Amino acid sequence: xxxxxxxxxxxxxxxxxxxxxxxxxxxxxxxxxxxxxxxxxxxxxxxxxxxxxxxxxxxxxxxxxxxxxxxxxxxxxxxxxxxxxxxxxxxxxxxxxxxxxxxxxxxxxxxxxxxxxxxxxxxxxxxxxxxxxxxxxxxxxxxxxxxxxxxxxxxxxxxxxxxxxxxxxxxxxxxxxxxxxxxxxxxxxxxxxxxxxxxxxxxxxxxxxxxxxxxxxxxxx
Amino acid sequence: xxxxxxxxxxxxxxxxxxxxxxxxxxxxxxxxxxxxxxxxxxxxxxxxxxxxxxxxxxxxxxxxxxxxxxxxxxxxxxxxxxxxxxxxxxxxxxxxxxxxxxxxxxxxxxxxxxxxxxxxxxxxxxxxxxxxxxxxxxxxxxxxxxxxxxxxxxxxxxxxxxxxxxxx
Numbered sequence: 001x002x003x004x005x006x007x008x009x010x011x012x013x014x015x016x017x018x019x020x021x022x023x024x025x026x027x028x029x030x031x032x033x034x035x036x037x038x039x040x041x042x043x044x045x046x047x048x049x050x051x052x053x054x055x056x057x058x059x060x061x062x063x064x065x066x067x068x069x070x071x072x073x074x075x076x077x078x079x080x081x082x083x084x085x086x087x088x089x090x091x092x093x094x095x096x097x098x099x100x101x102x103x104x105x106x107x108x109x110x111x112x113x114x115x116x117x118x119x120x121x122x123x124x125x126x127x128x129x130x131x132x133x134x135x136x137x138x139x140x141x142x143x144x145x146x147x148x149x150x151x152x153x154x155x156x157x158x159x160x161x162x163x164x165x166x167x168x169x170x171x172x173x174x175x176x177x178x179x180x181x182x183x184x185x186x187x188x189x190x191x192x193x194x195x196x197x198x199x200x201x202x203x204x205x206x207x208x209x210x211x212x213x214x215x216x217x218x219x220x221x
Numbered sequence: 222x223x224x225x226x227x228x229x230x231x232x233x234x235x236x237x238x239x240x241x242x243x244x245x246x247x248x249x250x251x252x253x254x255x256x257x258x259x260x261x262x263x264x265x266x267x268x269x270x271x272x273x274x275x276x277x278x279x280x281x282x283x284x285x286x287x288x289x290x291x292x293x294x295x296x297x298x299x300x301x302x303x304x305x306x307x308x309x310x311x312x313x314x315x316x317x318x319x320x321x322x323x324x325x326x327x328x329x330x331x332x333x334x335x336x337x338x339x340x341x342x343x344x345x346x347x348x349x350x351x352x353x354x355x356x357x358x359x360x361x362x363x364x365x366x367x368x369x370x371x372x373x374x375x376x377x378x379x380x381x382x383x384x385x386x387x388x389x
Contacts, residue, residue, distance in 0.1 A: 028243065028283050067265040070258040079258075080251040083274070083292050085281040090273040146283070164280040177281045 016197070016212050022145035025165070029084070031201030034142050034167065037212045038135045038194050041219045043186050046117045050218055054117055057124050058108040066100035074127040077202030085165055087178060094178075096127040115186045115193055118218035128197050128211035131167070133174065133185060135192035140170030142196055144177055167196070193219060239286060246289035253296040260303040267342065268310060270303040272296075314342035324351055328365040346373035 019034035026032055046054075069075045078094040093101060099120060103109055109120050115132045123130055145168055147160040153173050160166065165177040177198070186193055195215045197208045261270040274295035284292070317340045324331040328351045337348040347370045353359030354366050 025283070027240070064265065068262050071255075071262050076255060076258060080247075080254045083250050083254060083296075084247050084284060084289070086279055086284040086288060087281055088274060161280055161282075163282050165282055 019142035033199040034144050035208055036142055036194050036196040037216050038192055039216050039219045041193050043113050043115055043190055046111050046114045050117050051111045054109040054111055061103050074203050077200050081200040095123050095129040099123050118215045121218050122211045122215035125214055126207050126211040128207050130211055131196045133194045134190040135194040138169045143168050246293055249293050256300055317341045325367050328367045
């Protein structure tokens with residue numbers, strides 16, 4: 001996605017690139033959007049300051065926090081959106097709730113690698129749904145649309161059910177819109193990472209920008 | 222729940238009407254979801270509120286009218302169940318508080334009755350227990366009193382740590 005997305009430079013403000021949403025989908029779901037930034041980074045283990053930040057976040061995050069989370073506007077917005085697209089948020093968890101449950105289950109936010117930790121920090125701080133992709137595997141602008149007949153996810157032979165909501169680039173589907181693993185996610189040989197935020201009605205643009213900024217700055221730190 | 226939902230079905234609508242109907246159902250789902258979240262928070266940590274609606278499995282999609290109606294109705298049902306459960310719970314706590322007041326006034330009338338903090342809707346450990354002063358002698362003499370327990374046990378180290386140290 002050379003030149004397509006905003007590049008994040010340390011010390012500078014990221015200017016997220018806005019993706020597009022198919023008109024008939026946005027007519028159904030006003031406020032739905034996708035934005036992303038790209039950072040030059042390789043997947044590696046997190047530095048001590050990042051791990052410390054995860055520990056600090058863990059100390060601020062309790063069971064009561066997880067229960068009251070869904071009363072707050074942004075987690076509530078994602079839960080409502082999940083219900084509106086046929087997903088049960090008590091089965092297919094929203095990213096923030098997934099993180100909260102993992103935190104309670106594991107006793108802490110476990111450090112995995114830098115991109116994953118950056119997303120964890122940004123999601124826990126803002127509750128915005130974020131994904132990380134290998135920017136080198138993406139072409140053109142990201143978008144949210146419904147699948148066309150004959151389309152399938154990368155690496156999956158099974159055809160997508162017609163009308164499935166997906167995140168896509170100019171080549172085709174990248175992953176399901178929620179509820180799936182990224183098919184062009186960050187791999188060991190990734191050199192540029194695209195961090196994408198999914199916006200739904202009720203999530204302010206400021207939260208999207210902040211989430212992208214936090215994730216990008218952690219990766220660049 | 223009169224006044225909360227317009228429970229009309231939207232069968233037979235087409236085109237723009239159907240889109241408007243879907244938008245209205247989504248708005249109702251949003252409102253019900255907020256209400257359910259508030260009830261779940263109110264009930265925590267003494268009760269859990271079931272918020273599952275058993276949505277049809279499948280990929281993310283633009284849910285149709287029928288599916289949205291089903292989700293809305295299921296959410297409304299969950300809210301009704303949660304409200305009923307919370308009301309029953311509140312009534313039980315009130316009865317237990319009245320029992321506790323009576324017990325404190327006349328311990329001998331409530332021999333061996335034990336009321337925990339959870340029974341009256343309070344957080345933490347501890348209980349009130351009607352028991353005789355000086356053991357069997359108090360029983361024979363009718364010296365009953367309500368003893369208040371000292372609360373939660375002090376935080377200690379995990380048993381696994383003790384075992385590890387003992388083994389090491």
